[in-house]
Amino acid sequence: MYSFKPYYVVLWVILLFVRDVISLSPLEYQCTLNFFNRTLNVSQNFKIDPNTLLYDFCDGSLKPTDALVICDGQSVNLIRTTQTTNKLITPSDIQCFSSINTLNIDTFKVSKNFLLGPFSQSLSTVSLHNGNSSIFDIDIGIGKSIPIPNLNIKLYLSGPLNIYFSSLLMVNNLYLITQTLQPKYKINYINDLVGISKSFENIFTYTHFIPSMNNILVNLLQLTLLPGTNLSSFSSFSTYGNVTSFSLSPSNSAVYPFPIALASIPTCKNKNTGFSLNYQIDTPVGFIDLSNYNETVDVTISLPNAGNLFNVNGQFPFSALPKKLNILEFQNGNFAQFNFDQFLNKNSKIIKLGDNNMGGVFPTSFPTNFLSKDVSLYVNDNQLTGQIDESWCEIDLDISNNLISGQAPSCVVCHYLQPFTNSIFGGNQFTNLNENCTTIELNLSYDNETKSLLLYGKDLGFSANSFTLDNPRNWATSLVTTNKEFQIKKNLFATGPIAKGFNITFPYLPQGPRTFEITAYNQFSPEINSVTENSGVFTIIGKYFAYNCNVINVLISDEICFVSSCNFNQIQCSLNSLTQTNSDSSYDSSNSSTIIVSVMDVSSTFVFSLNQNL
Template sequence: MKNREIVLIFFLFMFLELNQSFILVESEYECVYNLISKISNVSDFYTDLTGRYEFCELDKQGYRLVNCKEDFVVGLILNYKNSSTIFSINDFNCFSSLDIIEFYYRYKFEKNFLYGFSKTVEYFISYFSDESLLDFDLNVDKTIPTNSVVIKQLILEKNLNIYFSSLKNVQNFQLESIPSNYQINYINDLTDIINCIKLTTTSNNIPSMNNIRIYTLEITLLPNFNLESFSNFSTYTNVKILTLTPSNPSDIFPFPLSLCNLPFNNRLENIEIYYQIEKPLNYINLSKLNNLYLLKIPNVGVLFNVDGNFPFTDLNFTIFEFSNGRIKNFNFNFPNEAIWTMENNDMFGIIPKTYPDGLHLNLKGNRFIGEIDDSWCGEFFDISNNNIGGELPSCFKCHYLESMVFSKLSNNNFQNFNPNNLEPCLDIELNLLVNHSSGSLLLYGNNLGPFTTSLSVLDNSILGISMIKSCKEFMVKKNSWVPGIKPKAINITFPYLPQGPVTFEISAYNEFLPEINNIIRYSDYFIITGKYFAYNESVISVLISNQSCSILKSNFNEIQCYLLYSNQTIKIYEAIDIIVQVMNVSSTFNFTVNQPCNGNNCPIANCGRYGKYNFQSGVCDCSSKDRRGYSCELKSLNCPSENCSGSGYCNYIIGKCECNKNRIFNDCSGILCNDGNVCFNDGKCNFLTGICNCSSKWIDSSACITPKHVVNSQELSHNKIGNLLSLVGWFGDVHQNLLILIDGKKCDIISNDNQTVRCYPPDFTCNFIKISSLNLLVSQNNFIWNGIYNPIFTDGCSSSSDSISSISGISSGISDSYNSESLNNEDESSKHLNSDLVISLSVLVPLILFILIGIVYIKFITKRNNHNNHNNYNIINSNNDSNNSDSNNNNNNNNNNNNNNNNNNNNNNNNNNNNNNNNNNNNNNNNSNNINNNIYNNINDNNDNNRKFDFDYYGEDEDPFSKDNIFLLDLKKH
């Protein structure tokens, strides 16, 4: 059974292999057969089961000479040595899908060979070429149809003229000839503009580029070059990249001065010159080459200068190389964001102490002097082989053995540095914080290394490290594809320190409580051992019996601190508490104070060569004031800042500042952001200002928590209430005191989220909005965004103020959206409304006047009766009540009559319109009634101009947004 399965698998495998082979169609097979027979023997190929040669497979030498696709030949590689073969174009045009031809031997070709290819051939490559390949009939109006032609190692036996008209269809033309006594000249006979991607050639002349738009032009200048053709550079308006190379590196040619006279609309961006340049008569002005950002001359030569100065009037190039020349002085005026290389020019000058921003600088092999500071750490530069002095910054001194450091700084005259006798680096300061929003670790401090290769993280396959700020800040992040929890404690190794590789174990602040295992007392010195301490003394505090113990030095496992006059503070054998705090977390250790170490109750301190052990005090007596510590192992140092940046005090015992809260670094110059916490939403703490550097979405001063809102687009639409404004952008999730004002008027907010705020805007006509630059203000979280109110009208250009005519100076807005009625219905409704208004006003005006006269009359009667007879007060009040009641009845009767009249008018209108406008008439009836009531309300409340709706005006169960009240609402706001 197993043998049968094996046989089946074998035949299946053979079947699949056979099906993967290409079986050429007959015409293609015959074409290949004839071509191979012309230069070699077809027996070099294997045959299949039918006896046909397998041209599409490897030959017996293991070469694939024919590339096939879907049973057609698409590529040919001809490398048979047969110098007698003369190829005809018919040898190749019999292929229907041939795309590329490569010749690896110097064959001969019939005349006009390249003219005859079919359009399917895109690439023609000849690595060893005979001049017959470029033998064309003169005055033949033909062009090479191939897209790309590459001709290398061309042997000339006569002068060769190449006409650009024959290259009209060629996008990539490369011609490389073997130097000889014969010349290659290009003749521009074009009458129409052609486009070309790349022309790479050897030539004895600079060709004219009239009527040619080309991206890259590379010319190798042959011996016996025609220098007069340099004038043709004036035609290079449409050349983007120009490269000039000599056939002999020692050749000297002039600078192409004609380029300086190109018109301002020239396209030239790159110039690369690899030959030595002869001495110019005057300074060269390239200001007309306004697009030129790269000028590269790596082999200038000793002649190309003007009295020892740079030969250019302006050096405002983004990428500039000027090497192996002779320049006396250089003034270091660099453009921003540039790459400059000026090697081996014998230049003299004072190098800038502070590194220029955004610059890649190579000044290797000159005579520069001066000093450099910490700003050079981590920058891309090379100042080796100069005369730079002063002190080498510690960021380089600690990591000098790294190849990327010493290769840039070697062979200078730094005062504090001897590369043959390196001092141990003891100045590395490490701090670690967890960014809880991203899960990454922020490693910060001093002398951490100028490059990411300066340090490594244990188990690098899990954690990745990237540099934020050279020598000061690195980010350590768990690789996303690795499972497991994100670490909060790591081991950092510095492999290139002078004393050898050193590994530091470090934990993130506030993530672990410090653990205290033991305490040893040497007189006023206390040695605390444990773990989860810190390397940065400024983040550690130790309290012994509520007294601050000054930190001398610390690391992950040990703290040394100094408590002056400790015998006066604590008593022997007294049980006291020692509190160790690292950043914001602390631990307490109960400790029974023993006698100071005297050699009997604790180990004798190792004083080394800096002091002698004192058995009475239990500490070393240092031989010099330059040493401190219980074993004299510490140097006595002054504080780096005498006043500790005004944010702490100088502890001369440890030579460092004791900083105030939220201040860091040895001189207390660093300010912790967010009260010592992290910056949120991927913000980075700026320790110079103490303010988080946030992305554009967040406010820096809020530790990147409060959104910095912005409006990207505005849309104005309609609903049944009125206009609705939608502001789309970024608003975040915190919206304290959200306010929107349009031209100083409030836009009533109905909804908001982190991307959209919707509100009812003040009424402005769309035409008014379009012609006015109204201010749009969005305020929240004490941040204001200002812009122009220019909404997109999603329902077309319409506004409530455009739809209804004014009534007695009061503009009432209704939506301009329609249901299914025509414009004629709207006009008819407007007529009904106007007639109803006239009738209503004719009744209301006399009624209002009558009521006002009655009120005045009653007050007059009351005042007179009170004056005449105070005892009749109650009777007069009754009369007043009666009169008021009568007035109210009259008012109600008048209103009823008015409503009846309006109803009659509406009924008549309905009859006239044959009941086609029932809805509009009913609305007009309601609107008429509401107008009467609204005018009365406006007498009592004529200052209500806000858009806010007065729900107290309606009954508890009445819908203020019903069709009967829409019109009233709009009138009421006025």
């Protein structure tokens, strides 16, 4: 507690009169002044108000990298400082702040048991960087827990560092690293929790030991393995059933084992939803069975740099994967073949199997029996053979740099010269990439509720960069279904109503760029300018038609006219009554006739006489 000496009373009176300049309350001001007097030279970091001759802590620092105060009304909310003195900071230097939320001290020097407090209950985040590991030389026992929910520590090791989980009972998020990835001493977490459980939101730490997670629940655990990591501690992974997700990263190029103890967790106790191993993995003693994962949760397994050793006699090292495997990343490895139907199912959403020297025959058709069409499948840089058909056109696929051969599907032929498409299909042995693109089908509709356009059809491209629109800055285009659907919205910076039509250009077609004029079919009725007939074939000239003849219906005097070709401005069709007779037959043009042109569910009726403009 602070006693009121005479000069404090004078200070209080001054602050009451100048609160429009200095927002801090008298006690908060004095607490701030005392704190900075212990950490740095106050006069070199804060300016003095000429009217009050008091430091204006809340109005910014003269050296923002060394000192910063953020105020909220009459209270301090955040303090950041770089300590340049040798004075020890104590909890009482912090406790006097009534509403402080965040404390950040660089090159810290603190008293013994500093982390134990007590502190103001409002203090939720403490960051202490570039100080001595003796900060964790704290008393252990009942009531000796660190009362800081979010603890961020960067330190140098002055000796072996043992951190007891009993001291972290009040910590929710822990971030602890050393100044170097090759510290002289070891870091070890000791699980001394008996008859008590503890939950963490996140733990990110350097370590030489895999900590036991008995009685501990963690949402995300990220461990960086330092040189000399104890490999026998990998047996602790048998206690990771309550670790929702974890990742292991190397501090160097060391090879580490797969955490095989995960396979021993009973299914009924296994709440783990996945892991990421960011190191090269050693050869396992046998095939790994991960069928013990819960079938009710989506599982992610990420092995981005598996390495050449992680296989069993050259074979894929798993005998079973989680039944509800959502994401599998196994890249930069070395195995002979992958059995898609054995390891994948309709729960699989993202599969990355790139650069594994993997052979075998790639499925010719998309395997709808065990994969859903919203899967992303990346098998680039392997030795896969076979052919692919049109069923792959709507799939997010990367088969670049394999041995796929034969006829490429039309979606690839049309867009192979587009850089992104080339990056996911290039490096194979397709035989028809010099053919022209003739298969693009375009449709456009407008959704009044979402105020967006839907461009849909066939062979539209593998990305929004496959085409350009008029005034491209006015549009925001996103892929809905590969090659089939794109949503088009007005850019946030564009003004005025959204246009219901535009010119769309495909600049990378093998025969050269091609531009189409298109409008939203449900916003414009077909218009006819003229109708001509020659040998039973009617040519209808107008606008607001379609490039997809399957969506156009034509009736001439109540008889179906079968459409043979179409575009935005022209339709050609034939009447059976003429084509089934001799080729010299012609339509009776002596009388006016009625023609109905329907595009999707929008139609128009016209009365016409042949060879006359309407």
